Amino acid sequence: MIDVLENRKLAQDETTASNKLRELADSTDLITRQNVLVNPNVPPDVLIKLATEFPKQVFNNPAIDLLLLETPNLFSGTSANALCSLLKREVPHRMIEYAANCADERLKLAILMNPQTSHSVLARLSQSASYQIQEAKELHCNFINNKLTDNYKEFVNAKIQQEILEADQKYQEILSNINNFIKVYEYIPNSISYYSIQRIGYYKDYSHLSKVEIEKMADSGNWQELQLLGIKSNIPISILEKMFDNGNAYIYIASNPNLTTDLIRKLLALPDPRGSIASKIAFNPSTPVEILE
DSSP: OOOHHHHHHHHHOTTSOHHHHHHHTTOSOHHHHHHHHTOTTOOHHHHHHHHTTOGGGGGGOTTHHHHHHHOTTSSOGGGGHHHHHHHTSSOOHHHHHHHHHSSOHHHHHHHTTOTTOOHHHHHHHTTOOOHHHHHHHHTSTTOOOHHHHHHHHHHHHHHHHHHHHHHHHHHHHHHHHHHHHHHHHHTOOHHHHHHHHHHHHHTOOOTTSOHHHHHHHHTSOOHHHHHHHHTOTTSOHHHHHHHHHSGGGGGGGTTOTTOOHHHHHHHHTSOOTTOHHHHHHHHOTTSOHHHHO
């Protein structure tokens, strides 16, 4: 069985041989691979391989300066991708210097997006024949040129105003959509409103209501309230009997589990041409076997 803790120690140990570090670089353990990356003895090709996975940890390797001196184009070609996004943010100054001297143009463009890049580095990049680099250099905040600085400020102000205008337009669109939704909601068909009330009412809790309040609802004649009351298992039998006596309200109580056998028989004795009452009673858990038969 692989000892993960032992591998992590070996990957961190400066005395571990290069061939062993190369083997540990393929470990499935993330910490082991990170330890290999910061080990001073890591082979350059292994460092480049791991840098694509852990670009921030590259700078934690104490031998990185020496490696860059020995191999100026250490990060070039496809391996430059690992540094491009990182060089745009806060990094050690030596990495900015390295990128400025590197042959890979992508690294130079990356540091021209970094506000840490000094005027001296910008002056060095002035020797570049690349139009992209020259353009990016002149837009950098540390580039000393009053005329260009003024133009840059004007460009930034115009860009800010454009963003504000677009944000305001988007805000107005959102407000318009909200207002349109409110208008549409006002004209929702009654059938949809009824469905919403019915589904919400199904989960409505009547346990906190007093018997007097429930009786008042049963006497209200509001068919929506009667229908919701009829399916609640905590409704007293006296209320169910009152609803039975209230004309059309009887159909709402046919599936209530509190029904007595006597009340079930009364319901079955009512005219039921569509079988609505019978079907509800058939599914009612309180219905006796003899009635089901």
